[in-house]
Amino acid sequence: MATTIKSALSTRNKEVYKKLSEALGDQLKQNVVLAPYTTFGIGGKADLFYLAKNPKELIYAIGTVQKFKLRFFVLGGGSNILVSDSGFRGLVIKNQNHMMVLNKNTITCQSGVSLSEVVELAGDRSLSGLEFAAGIPGTVGGAVWGNAGAFGKSMADVLISAVILTRKGEIKEVDGSYFHFAYRESILKRSGDILLSATFKLKKQDREVIEKKVRRNLQKREVRLPLEAKSAGCFFKNVMATDRKISAGFLLDQIGAKNIKEGDAKVSNQHANILINSGSAKAKDVKKLARKLKKKVKEKFNIELQEEVVYIN
Numbered sequence: 001m002a003t004t005i006k007s008a009l010s011t012r013n014k015e016v017y018k019k020l021s022e023a024l025g026d027q028l029k030q031n032v033v034l035a036p037y038t039t040f041g042i043g044g045k046a047d048l049f050y051l052a053k054n055p056k057e058l059i060y061a062i063g064t065v066q067k068f069k070l071r072f073f074v075l076g077g078g079s080n081i082l083v084s085d086s087g088f089r090g091l092v093i094k095n096q097n098h099m100m101v102l103n104k105n106t107i108t109c110q111s112g113v114s115l116s117e118v119v120e121l122a123g124d125r126s127l128s129g130l131e132f133a134a135g136i137p138g139t140v141g142g143a144v145w146g147n148a149g150a151f152g153k154s155m156a157d158v159l160i161s162a163v164i165l166t167r168k169g170e171i172k173e174v175d176g177s178y179f180h181f182a183y184r185e186s187i188l189k190r191s192g193d194i195l196l197s198a199t200f201k202l203k204k205q206d207r208e209v210i211e212k213k214v215r216r217n218l219q220k221r222e223v224r225l226p227l228e229a230k231s232a233g234c235f236f237k238n239v240m241a242t243d244r245k246i247s248a249g250f251l252l253d254q255i256g257a258k259n260i261k262e263g264d265a266k267v268s269n270q271h272a273n274i275l276i277n278s279g280s281a282k283a284k285d286v287k288k289l290a291r292k293l294k295k296k297v298k299e300k301f302n303i304e305l306q307e308e309v310v311y312i313n
């Protein structure tokens, strides 16, 4: 639960917290447990937590923490992260920027909009292109950051321009090529830029055709993924060999991953690349399980699996 900033952590620089509290006001909370903000349902407390409801608040919060040289982290839907049991030392900015604007065949959304809302708006307005994203949890910000995708398509196929906040505090409009999108990669992972908004270019299509595609994709997801379980989706990236893509799930199946567990951290019976919190798993359990799986894959195939899920600590 959140408490007020008055009882700022004794071990931290109280003066910094006081100034931050003066700058950010009541929306700044202290000692907020992060687990409920993640789909894994795992994670300790953030020293400080701020709900940014519009771009002005998001930009101001980032500018303020940078001025005080405090660590920060922008949290979207929390569907691609594993937060450490000891939480986060610094400020977590929960992005709730939620505006969308439709203009002919484009939709521009602020980065805190959930991907499902954009998919829905596009369908309602007979705009095709985002059907692949139906059922992917999280926000536009997280999706662009990791070039989220499914069924052979990804954000790279639809994003034509965006507005970002650079590490130096500049607000820039950039086009799709700026992101250097690749499989689950974008420049945001390296640059530390923050996505403020994104514009997607779509195509006119019969509404029924779009809805049919969306329904089909959702059905496929239901069969393949443990949607009810607490997880962060695929834990490891697929392996890009020179001539083909090797599914991490396939490699994990071959080492018998589904029978391996660590406390309440388990491998889904439905999908070997999805690690789940089956009760009260800790981040340390999930990490230990991930290490075991990586070791076995390395021993059997001489392949080093890379995490798709981001560790926050």
Ligand SMILES: Cc1cc2nc3c(=O)[nH]c(=O)nc-3n(C[C@H](O)[C@H](O)[C@H](O)COP(=O)(O)OP(=O)(O)OC[C@H]3O[C@@H](n4cnc5c(N)ncnc54)[C@H](O)[C@@H]3O)c2cc1C
Residues within 6 Å of the ligand: 039, 073, 074, 075, 076, 077, 078, 079, 080, 081, 095, 111, 112, 135, 136, 137, 138, 139, 140, 141, 142, 143, 144, 145, 146, 147, 148, 149, 150, 188, 193, 194, 195, 196, 225, 226, 227, 231, 232, 233, 234, 310
């Ligand atoms: C059941 C399930 C199914 C899934 N299926 C898929 C799938 O099919 N395909 C797929 O690609 N992924 C899938 N995922 C993973 C996840 O949903 C996506 O990666 C999603 O795009 C993450 O968005 P988020 O808002 O939750 O990001 P978060 O988890 O909140 O954050 C992830 C990273 O993005 C950064 N970030 C967030 N917002 C911004 C911003 N505005 N600017 C800069 N950086 C930002 C964060 O700082 C963090 O480093 C699935 C997850 C679950 C739980």
